[in-house]
Amino acid sequence: xxxxLNEPQKRLLAAIFEIGAEHAARALSGWLxxxxxxxxxxxxxxxxxxACEVLxxxxxxxxxxxxxxxxxxxxxxILVFDxxxxxxxxxFLLRQPEGTTTTWGELEQSAARETANIVGCAYLNxxxxxxxxxxxxxxxxxxxxxxRHEFAASLLQFxxxxxxxxxxxxxxxxxxxxxxxxxxxxxxxxxxxxDSLRSLISASSP
Amino acid sequence: MPDVPSANTTQPTPIFVPxxxxxxxxxxxxIRTLLGSCAGVVLYEPQLKVGGLAHIVLPDSRGSxxxxxxxxxxxxxALIEDLERLAGRRLRPRLTAKLLGCANMFQSSGNLExxxxxxxxxxxxLAESNVPLTRSDIGGDAGRNLTFCTSTGIxxxxxxxxxxxxx
Numbered sequence: 001x002x003x004x005l006n007e008p009q010k011r012l013l014a015a016i017f018e019i020g021a022e023h024a025a026r027a028l029s030g031w032l033x034x035x036x037x038x039x040x041x042x043x044x045x046x047x048x049x050x051a052c053e054v055l056x057x058x059x060x061x062x063x064x065x066x067x068x069x070x071x072x073x074x075x076x077x078i079l080v081f082d083x084x085x086x087x088x089x090x091x092f093l094l095r096q097p098e099g100t101t102t103t104w105g106e107l108e109q110s111a112a113r114e115t116a117n118i119v120g121c122a123y124l125n126x127x128x129x130x131x132x133x134x135x136x137x138x139x140x141x142x143x144x145x146x147x148r149h150e151f152a153a154s155l156l157q158f159x160x161x162x163x164x165x166x167x168x169x170x171x172x173x174x175x176x177x178x179x180x181x182x183x184x185x186x187x188x189x190x191x192x193x194x195d196s197l198r199s200l201i202s203a204s205s206p
Numbered sequence: 207m208p209d210v211p212s213a214n215t216t217q218p219t220p221i222f223v224p225x226x227x228x229x230x231x232x233x234x235x236x237i238r239t240l241l242g243s244c245a246g247v248v249l250y251e252p253q254l255k256v257g258g259l260a261h262i263v264l265p266d267s268r269g270s271x272x273x274x275x276x277x278x279x280x281x282x283x284a285l286i287e288d289l290e291r292l293a294g295r296r297l298r299p300r301l302t303a304k305l306l307g308c309a310n311m312f313q314s315s316g317n318l319e320x321x322x323x324x325x326x327x328x329x330x331x332l333a334e335s336n337v338p339l340t341r342s343d344i345g346g347d348a349g350r351n352l353t354f355c356t357s358t359g360i361x362x363x364x365x366x367x368x369x370x371x372x373x
Binding site: 048049050051052053058059061066068076148149150151153154155156157158159161164165168 | 222224225226227240241242243244263264272273276309310311312320348349350351366367
């Protein structure tokens with residue numbers, strides 16, 4: 001069975017995921033009480049070799065809140081930020097000057113997880129309404145977010161492993177947000193499982 | 207002196223090995239990779255100071271020839287062949303192996319199984335190739351940042367937020 005998206009399929013999915021990303025941006029804006037702008041929303045299918053550079057340099061340490069997806073769209077949804085942006089988020093949520101928080105303690109991790117939960121659920125609720133029928137027969141519900149401090153390339157490897165068992169081309173849905181007035185930039189990655197990749201391709205075929 | 211190619215710089219530029227690829231080099235050289243659930247296989251010949259690293263994704267190619275570096279059963283023979291070509295001679299039985307990686311961040315059974323199958327496949331293929339596995343640093347739930355020095359055969363490992371150690 002085909003595991004590579006053609007251009008029309010990519011455009012269709014990109015349009016659907018962009019609607020989800022706009023919902024997520026609005027939810028993030030409500031959570032922060034600040035305007036949040038959607039910077040990039042893209043559907044990318046990349047080679048194994050390129051996959052681990054999607055978040056920048058392979059050995060960059062990132063903070064990440066992965067949530068496992070089950071059901072018709074299985075896989076991982078992961079909110080990722082570099083340390084500076086993640087710790088600035090915590091300062092902002094705790095109403096303290098930027099630069100006050102310097103380490104990821106339990107309170108800081110909890111703030112990151114809650115942010116991921118809000119953004120991820122808004123995104124998935126929108127996707128459930130717009131994805132092609134066979135991929136959205138049920139509500140899309142993520143598991144509880146966890147918190148990880150990880151090398152960018154290792155994080156992507158963990159997330160992409162299931163797809164790698166079925167395809168040499170790996171699909172990532174990459175969404176980037178920028179909060180205005182504060183230096184906060186995040187990436188929301190959606191990585192379908194191998195089976196879900198096949199379902200998405202099948203459902204987006206004319 | 208070993209009759210193998212060698213870089214002339216005193217501080218060699220690290221060779222980075224992405225997922226599903228391998229690299230070989232003679233001393234002085236540094237080979238790097240980042241591992242998560244993948245398996246990193248490091249081979250080293252201490253007299254000639256030549257070594258290589260394969261970044262293996264899955265255990266079995268099932269006959270596929272498109273991406274030999276992706277699978278344990280095709281990557282390890284290719285790595286040995288490239289090393290012997292670099293050295294210009296047969297390296298076994300002096301070649302030794304280290305296995306790193308095979309971690310699991312997500313608790314889904316599929317990921318756990320791949321790490322286990324990668325380890326079993328690597329151990330079997332090394333044994334069939336007459337390359338003893340001398341050290342392992344596998345499992346856990348975190349990534350590993352590897353720096354392999356072909357002058358010493360040492361693999362320096364960094365984990366996120368943790369101390370570095372040598373394997």
